[in-house]
Amino acid sequence: MTDVPSTNEVNLDFDRENRTGLAEAVFCQSKSLQQLQDICAQILQADKPMLFTKLESDQFEQLQAGLPAGFLDYDLISQTAFHEPYQIRSTDLVAIVTGGSSDVPVAREASxxxxxxxxxxxAIDDAGVAGLWRITERLDALRERKIVICIAGMDAALPTVLGGLIPASIIAVPTSVGYGMARNGETALHSLLVSCAPGLVVVNIDNGYGAACAAIRMLNGLAVTN
Structure with a gap:
């Protein structure tokens, strides 16, 4: 393991990728500026890649002021940042589909x-079942992919529809989009858990990161098989 000193509140797991195929990511919500600064100091010392999720713009602005130029690549829509991303491993294996444009932030976290x-x-956005032609006209492209991450709120019908149309592994992400009885994504989650399309993988509400990690585990398995 890499020998990197840690503060009392921060103890990064730089060996996780060797064990699981997935490196540790930093969940930034509720973290103090000092904690994030300590994390970045450990990353600098260890010279390791790192992904940050739920990093709000004001957190990023405060954090980058004390970092070397270009240390973090930040994306406002997804509230993600990363340091030293990996080299290209694949270009044509994964698609990410959203039911509506309100689901895009979750999709961007996954991408x-x-x-x-x-x-x-x-990326195929705004392809919900209310206008079914929007997804049926993209089926040929989706059938060429090994994995499809499908993101939808409200009744979250889209992953079930795709489950009856394409052979890819489908990872469904319910989102908190919707009125009233949508219950901040609980209805979408329950709908997906009782889907009649067998074999859907379902992750937690708004969890684009978790869906991407599930896809990476599948891709790692494909690489071992091949």
Whole structure:
């Protein structure tokens, strides 16, 4: 293991990728500026790649003021940042589909996570079932992908529809988009858990990062098999 000193509140796991195929990521929500600065100091000393999620713009602005220029690549829509992303590993294996444009921030968290690990993705946005032609006209492209991350709120019908149309592994992400009885994504989550399309993988509400990690585990398994 890499011998890197840690503060009392920060103890990064730089060996995790060797054990699991996935490096540790920094979940920034509720972290203090001092904690984030300590994390970056450990990353600098260890000279390791790192992904940051739920990093709000004001946190990033305060943090980057004390960092070397270009240390973090930040994306406002997904609230992600990364340091030293991996080289390109694949360009045509994963697609990310959203039911509506309100789901895009979650989709971008997934795509940025995959980008960090060197996997480029095909993005198909605003393809919900209320206008079914929007997804049916993209089926040929989706059938060429090994993995499809499908992100939808409200009744979250889109992953189930895709589950009956394409052979790819489908990772479904319910989002908190919707009125009233959508219950901040709980209805979408319950709908996906009882989907009649067998074999759907379902992650937690708004968890684009978790969906991307599931995809990476699948891709790592494909690489071992091949």
């Amino acid at each position: 940025r996570t995959l980008q960090f690990y060197g996997h480029e993705t095909l």
